[in-house]
Amino acid sequence: MSLFPSNPHVSALEPRLLISAYCNGIFPMGMENGRLSWFSPDPRGVLPIDEFRVPRSTRTELAKRELEVRVNTAFSLVLQGCAQRRETWITREIMQSYELLHKLGYAHSVETWEGDELIGGLYGVAIGGAYFGESMFSRRTGGSKASLIWLMDHLQQKGFILHDTQWTTPHLAMFGGREIPRDEYLRLLEKAVGMQVRFVG
Numbered sequence: 001m002s003l004f005p006s007n008p009h010v011s012a013l014e015p016r017l018l019i020s021a022y023c024n025g026i027f028p029m030g031m032e033n034g035r036l037s038w039f040s041p042d043p044r045g046v047l048p049i050d051e052f053r054v055p056r057s058t059r060t061e062l063a064k065r066e067l068e069v070r071v072n073t074a075f076s077l078v079l080q081g082c083a084q085r086r087e088t089w090i091t092r093e094i095m096q097s098y099e100l101l102h103k104l105g106y107a108h109s110v111e112t113w114e115g116d117e118l119i120g121g122l123y124g125v126a127i128g129g130a131y132f133g134e135s136m137f138s139r140r141t142g143g144s145k146a147s148l149i150w151l152m153d154h155l156q157q158k159g160f161i162l163h164d165t166q167w168t169t170p171h172l173a174m175f176g177g178r179e180i181p182r183d184e185y186l187r188l189l190e191k192a193v194g195m196q197v198r199f200v201g
Contacts, residue, residue: 012096015104022125022132023193025186027166030091042182045168047133049160051176052152062142062149068113069150071200075102078109078121082135090135098134101125107134108199110147110154119143122151129195130162131155148175158199162192 013028013036021027026040079098083090101107111121120143122136131151138144152175155163164185168177180188 012093012100015097015100015106018097018101018125019106019127022127022130023189025182025189027132028094028097029089030094031089034091036091036093039166040182041167043179044182044185045165045172045177045179046185046188047152047163047165047172047175047177049152049155049163052156053176054149055174058142058145058149062146065114065142065146067119067142067146069146070111070113071154072102072108074111074118074121075099075107075109075123077118078111078123078137081118081121081137081139082123085135085137088135098123098125105200110151112143112146114140120145121147126160126199128193129160129197130164130189130192131160131199132164133166154199159195159197160192160199161195162188164189 018028021038025044026038028036028038031037076099079090079095082088083095098107102109106127107123107125109121109123112119119140120136120138122133122144124131124133136144136147152163165172165177168179
């Protein structure tokens with residue numbers, strides 16, 4: 001459901017607007033015409049942190065590789081990697097907006113490295129005990145999966161209670177992703193954003 005269009009003359013969204021939107025269950029996406037629209041799906045996709053599961057084949061695949069997961073060391077590169085996907089909704093306005101959120105400590109990247117090469121990663125926004133997953137990419141097999149597995153373990157250790165995925169895809173479903181009614185999501189969201197937990201630090 002699209003809620004309202006953005007101002008086409010604004011180069012980046014005001015961070016306070018973005019934070020307020022997330023806290024109310026709303027997020028922006030770039031459209032094919034270059035404009036920005038806002039959404040609040042019903043049902044809402046979530047990846048339950050305490051029910052996260054990793055298929056055995058994925059664990060076996062990743063165990064054979066010498067991969068390193070880092071956090072916030074290449075946010076711009078991860079953003080660019082996600083924007084290069086064929087089905088991307090990440091416009092220039094979106095990129096500028098999340099670069100600002102990253103500088104303010106709200107947006108974070110999780111990166112998978114194989115040697116000196118960035119082979120995949122993801123980024124999202126953290127507010128209180130809620131993590132809002134935005135996008136992920138992979139240049140080699142397992143690139144995004146390694147980042148996601150690290151992220152879910154990290155969220156559990158830090159005490160997060162919500163991982164919002166917006167919608168559920170077959171890829172996320174294999175890890176336990178599912179959809180819940182928006183009313184249920186909003187109740188969980190209200191509790192999560194009020195928590196005193198931090199993604200880093």
